[in-house]
Amino acid sequence: MSEYQFDMDLWTKRLIFHEGMRLKPYYCTAHKLTIGVGRNLEDNPLSTEEKKALGDYMHGITENGAKMLLRNDIIRTYEILKKIIKNYTELDFDRQYALLDMCFQLGEKGFKNFKRMIKEIEHENFYMAAYECLNSLYAKQTPERAKRIAKTIKFGVFPSLSGAHF
Numbered sequence: 001m002s003e004y005q006f007d008m009d010l011w012t013k014r015l016i017f018h019e020g021m022r023l024k025p026y027y028c029t030a031h032k033l034t035i036g037v038g039r040n041l042e043d044n045p046l047s048t049e050e051k052k053a054l055g056d057y058m059h060g061i062t063e064n065g066a067k068m069l070l071r072n073d074i075i076r077t078y079e080i081l082k083k084i085i086k087n088y089t090e091l092d093f094d095r096q097y098a099l100l101d102m103c104f105q106l107g108e109k110g111f112k113n114f115k116r117m118i119k120e121i122e123h124e125n126f127y128m129a130a131y132e133c134l135n136s137l138y139a140k141q142t143p144e145r146a147k148r149i150a151k152t153i154k155f156g157v158f159p160s161l162s163g164a165h166f
Contacts, residue, residue: 036066
């Protein structure tokens with residue numbers, strides 16, 4: 001049994017919905033070399049084990065390879081959030097996911113800039129935390145995703161998505 005108390009398959013599907021999956025290396029909007037489901041190869045280089053599993057990744061990877069990287073990224077991001085937010089593991093499942101989704105997209109450094117939101121989360125003031133989430137450049141740049149994440153932070157339930165199967 002996993003030490004993590006979340007549904008890896010569900011979180012994987014949600015992140016693929018938000019990020020998409022690209023099996024060949026590309027440059028993301030931040031001009032960083034990226035592959036799979038948003039794996040920024042410059043800020044989060046492949047481990048020795050990942051390189052071995054993927055082989056010649058610069059010419060493309062399989063869907064299974066992309067999902068392996070994503071699972072590793074979810075675990076890494078989960079561990080980062082446990083250090084940033086004092087009560088992260090005590091939050092309900094969907095709020096944990098929402099914060100993981102944000103941190104996954106923004107990176108640790110970008111997520112840490114949400115100081116007021118983090119403080120509100122730690123005080124379980126989820127309405128204000130959702131407000132802080134939406135009062136940001138993040139929400140201007142990815143408005144639909146940010147609205148879903150803020151709604152999840154506010155109410156503790158990830159909204160259903162038309163056309164998405166999870």
